[in-house]
Structures are given as structure tokens and as C-alpha cells.
Amino acid sequence: MLKVEGLTVKYGVIPAVVNVSLEVREGQIVTLLGANGAGKTTTLKAVMGVLRPAVGKIFYRGQDITSLSPSLRVRLGIALVPEGRGIFNRLTVEENLLLGAYSRSSREEIVKDLEEIYLLFPRLAERRKQIAGTLSGGEQQMLALGRGLMARPQLMLLDEPSLGLAPLVVRELYTLIEKIRDQGVTILLVEQSALVALGIADYAYVLESGNVKLFGESEVLKSLDEVKRVYLGG
């Protein structure tokens, strides 16, 4: 579904990601692991089109999307739930959700999806008129996910969704992510906490200083001594 080939992204002259290639198959959860500064977020931003690659190509459903604007990529069915959630704090919960559907035109469908999101996240329904900045961290992450879903994406890019959340909330969140996958949305998941991510992912890539260091099925990676030592703390 998504294919990244030889991606290099630079901030000025400093490369953040060098020659990264990866593939995400339809219906899978693929995770991108690595320490701070390994280039995970940069990779996601390049896939979304917010950052332009210096070298490399990005294919989505066989189509070369490397030169498309983010808004066109949203239209094609890609959505990014950014790191730190990126909620519009001064807008209401409902306005945030509606913005997720900005690129869609059918009002009825949007209203229908809104109701579905409220079923999936009942707490957002209770707070629909509330200013989003007043939500708790967990609720904001739910809102960010819900907003991403409002775009009706086929491919969702999640950037460190568990960051700063209590373990219990993380578990709830991951159940939701699996639910989203079961509804047919393909997911590329960036995480620092490898343990949880490997628990639900089918496939994983490990980035180190901008390079792909390891990749393979989650089950296989989990059992590698090196991964255990460095990322799983065992």
C-alpha cells in the first residue's frame, strides 16, 4: 500500500533520514521504532508531504506521490496524527473533528461519521461543545485519533500516540488502534516504547540515526537479543 524508496530528508544541510526504504502492506500495522532523533517523525512527515525529501520516492497504492501537496495526500486517503496530538486548543472538540473531514465534501456522510466517532469515543461525545484545550491528555489523544479518522483514511500515520499517557490509558488506546485496523485502516505506527508497539504490529522497522537498522516481523524482532537489550530493557 505504501512504499518508501531510498528516502533522504535534510534539515538545511543536516540529514535527518538517510536512504530509508520501507513498505506497509494493506491491512497491517507496521511500526517504526527507534530512539529520540532516529528520524521516525521525519519519515512520517515526508510520507505526509509536510517535508520534501532530498532524495527518494514515495509510492501510495502504486502511484508516485512524492511531489504531491499534503492536502492532495489527505484526499488520497492518508492521514497523520501528529506527535503531541496537535489538537487545536482554542476550538471545540466538534470543530476539531470537523476539521479532520475538511477535504471531504458530502455533508451527510460527515455527519454520519461524526456520530460513529462519538460511538467509538463516548467521552468525546460528552465534551463535544467543550474547548479542546481543556481535555485531559488521554482525551486529547482520543480526539486526535478521532480527527484523523474523520478524514476516512485508508492509511493512518500515528506519531507516538502513547507519549505522556498513563499505562492504563495506553492500553485503552492500543485496543482502539487495533479496532481501527480491524475496520480496514492500514496503520504506520511510530513509537519509542517498543514493547507495546511490537505487541500489536505485524511488521517493524528499527531506525537508528536516520538509517534502517533492523526490520522484520514483530514476532521475530521481539526475540532478537539486540532488540531485547536496547529497546525492550531486558
Added chain:
Amino acid sequence: MFSWGYFLQQSMNGIILGCIYALLALGMTVVYGILRLINFAHGSLITVGAFFVYFIFFRAGLSLPASVFLVLGFGGLMGLVLDTIAYRKLRGGPEVALLITSLGFYTFVENFMKMVVSPQPYAFKTPPYLSIMYKTQFLTFRSIDVFIIVSSIIIMLIFHLFVKKSKMGIAMRAVAENLEIARLMGIEVNRVISLTFVLGSAIAAFTGFLWGAKYGQISYDMGFLTGVKAFVAVVVGGVGSIPGAMLGGFVLGLAEILSIAFLPTRFAEYRDGIVFAILIVVLLLRPAGIMGVKEEVRV
């Protein structure tokens, strides 16, 4: 020597001036909210709007509704041109580059107008139906006053509804809060910014017409101080807040008129100074403006 009748009368004058400041402040506050730009060029729209109406309404004799419609369209078009040729390329660069460009655009327009229409002020004669006098027990006013108040309220209402309810309006607020994230939502940020300029400039051009019709005189440099005062209204009301901009406009208009009305006559020539004194006092008491919220620093 205080009389309530005089106070009421002057308050009404203050509210009318306040309408004009409030309309201008609307356009400035949304632009500031998105681009962090004090848009001096906004003032130039007042001037060109006033002269545009002078020529099509008084010289060419178009009807009032047609003139209003055309001046709104003309202002909007100017806003689009301004954004496209002057600002778009500078986005993402230092904010001061935008600021200097807006000052440059204003200066260009002012000099251009000076050259084209001459440095002499023009008499802006209102047609008879706009100068009908009404006398009530306390108030004396003309039909133009009613026109200004009613049209201002309509514009403010429409603008408010647009920003609060419409899809574009929500997108506009989203872009103002976080441009990067707004882009992720699929919002074409440049289009939203253009629209902001179009709306603000259309309103500013219309305001130029109101100014001329109310005060009877227009000149090539009328937009500068008015524009700056409108920005003072923005700051007094709370930068980036749309209700704040409107409130700031009224506070400023009332304060300006009432202070001339009740201070000894020799202070009248300091009316502009009084406006800025108000700014200083408000900022000392409420640094974020009357309705402003403290802003997180952008990094």
C-alpha cells in the same frame, strides 16, 4: 457644564466612529492572528475605497447599492492582489520582512494616490437622502449615521457567523492557531490566508466610503492614522480576538469622541494623542488587552 443630552449625543458620535474602527480592526485582527503581521497596508484600502466610491458614486452616478457592492468587490480584489504579489513569497521568512513590506505597500499607495488625485483633500458630498436630519428630544442625527450603524452591525454579524460556523471560518481559526497542523488536515493554507486578506480588505474599502460620507472629506493620506488607530483598537481589545477587536473599536471611538467633548477645548487638537494614552493605560492594566488571552510563545 454636563448635560445628559450632550452626553448622549456625543456617545452616539463615539459609537459611529467606533463602528468604523471596529470594522477596520476586524480585518487587522484576523490577519494578525494568522501571520503575526501588523498590516499597515490595511490603511491604504481605506483611502482607495473612499476614492473609488467618490468616482463611481458621485462622479459616475451609480446607485448606492451598486456602489456598495462594487467597493466591496474592489477592496476584496485589492486584498487578493496585495497578498499574491507582496506577501505570499515572504511567508515562512522572518516576520519583520512582512511588516516592512506592508509599510512599503502603504507608502506606495499613498504616494500613488497623491500623484493621481492630487494632494488636495476632496469634498465628499453625501446625496440628500443620506443627509436627512432627524431630531428627537435628546439626539440629532442624519440618515448617514443610521446607515453606518446598520451596515456595520450587519457586516459584523455576517463576519462573526462566518468565522464561527462556516467550514472556511473554522479553517481560518485553525490556521491562526497552528498553521502546520492545519496543513495536515488538508487545508490549503495559502487559500485561507488569501481569503482573510480579501475579506478584511473588502471591509476596509467599504469603511473608507463610510468615513468619507460621515466626515465629508477624503484625502490621499486619510488611511494612515486611521489604520494605525484601528490596530490600537485590536491591541486594546486583545490581539487575535475577533470580539475583542470589535469591542476595542467601540472603546476607542467612544473614548476619542467623549474626551474631546468633555475636556477643555484646548485639548481637542490632542485627540490622536489621547487614543494612544488610552492604549498605554489599557496595556498597563491588562497587558493582553481587554479580551485577550496570554499567548504561548511560538517556537
